[in-house]
Amino acid sequence: MLTKKALRREMRRLRRAVPPDEARRAARTLARELSKQPVFRRARHIAFYWAGDGEIDPAPLLLRALRLNKHAYLPVLDPLYGESLRFAPVRIGTPLRANRLGIPEPEVHRRHWRHARQLDLVLTPLVAFDAQGGRMGMGGGFYDRALQHLARQRRWRRPRAVGLAYELQRVPALPRESWDVPLDGVQTERRFYPARQR
Ligand SMILES: Nc1nc2c(c(=O)[nH]1)N(C=O)[C@@H](CNc1ccc(C(=O)N[C@@H](CCC(=O)O)C(=O)O)cc1)CN2
Ligand SMILES: Nc1ncnc2c1ncn2[C@@H]1O[C@H](COP(=O)(O)OP(=O)(O)OP(=O)(O)O)[C@@H](O)[C@H]1O
Numbered sequence: 001m002l003t004k005k006a007l008r009r010e011m012r013r014l015r016r017a018v019p020p021d022e023a024r025r026a027a028r029t030l031a032r033e034l035s036k037q038p039v040f041r042r043a044r045h046i047a048f049y050w051a052g053d054g055e056i057d058p059a060p061l062l063l064r065a066l067r068l069n070k071h072a073y074l075p076v077l078d079p080l081y082g083e084s085l086r087f088a089p090v091r092i093g094t095p096l097r098a099n100r101l102g103i104p105e106p107e108v109h110r111r112h113w114r115h116a117r118q119l120d121l122v123l124t125p126l127v128a129f130d131a132q133g134g135r136m137g138m139g140g141g142f143y144d145r146a147l148q149h150l151a152r153q154r155r156w157r158r159p160r161a162v163g164l165a166y167e168l169q170r171v172p173a174l175p176r177e178s179w180d181v182p183l184d185g186v187q188t189e190r191r192f193y194p195a196r197q198r
Pocket of ligand 1: 138143
């Protein structure tokens, strides 16, 4: 069996190996499919991410959300709170600047940032996932910490958490850690995997 670290390395290699034209097609298909799901249609405030390292690109979905007059956000690392994850609003033309990890963030004053619980839907990047809602990220625990209220209390309905990935990132079952936040679903270029009932 692969260790968690080896699985992460292998899955990051696989997603980086997707050829550019296939990646573009997958991102468009993912946008079309997720925008049909009630979890997306009902959401007004939605967090996306700026794709890098071979991540499936939510940009076509973000543009569609803006056209539907929804509010779009990108993750920012809050230096005042141990780099916990907050979400800054982004529109066409919002300037972006790379953070410490090289990931572009909106240059928007912190008074406009939101906590995850002030959003309707958070789309999370995935390194690997299973069909039961288990997720593996980059290993920083950023999303686990930002969404930890969902792991403890079933009555919390916001935000819904949906992971985005290529079909090739699915594994039969990921080990569950106590702090792991189960997803409500995963959208790939092929289908939507509904997970948690709550
Ligand atoms: N697009 C995207 N944005 C995101 C995340 C993500 O996974 N994807 N995050 C999800 O958590 C947060 C950032 N988390 C990250 C955690 C670890 C590494 C990382 O290990 N990066 C380098 C080494 C970075 C360095 O120190 O120079 C690496 O590729 O090994 C990157 C991002 C917030 N924004
Ligand atoms: N709620 C939490 N409070 C404190 N530490 C946490 C919490 N959640 C996760 N962590 C820490 O974060 C580290 C990384 O966790 P894990 O490997 O599950 O990250 P990940 O889910 O793959 O990454 P990410 O959430 O950034 O996409 C763990 O070692 C864990 O100790």
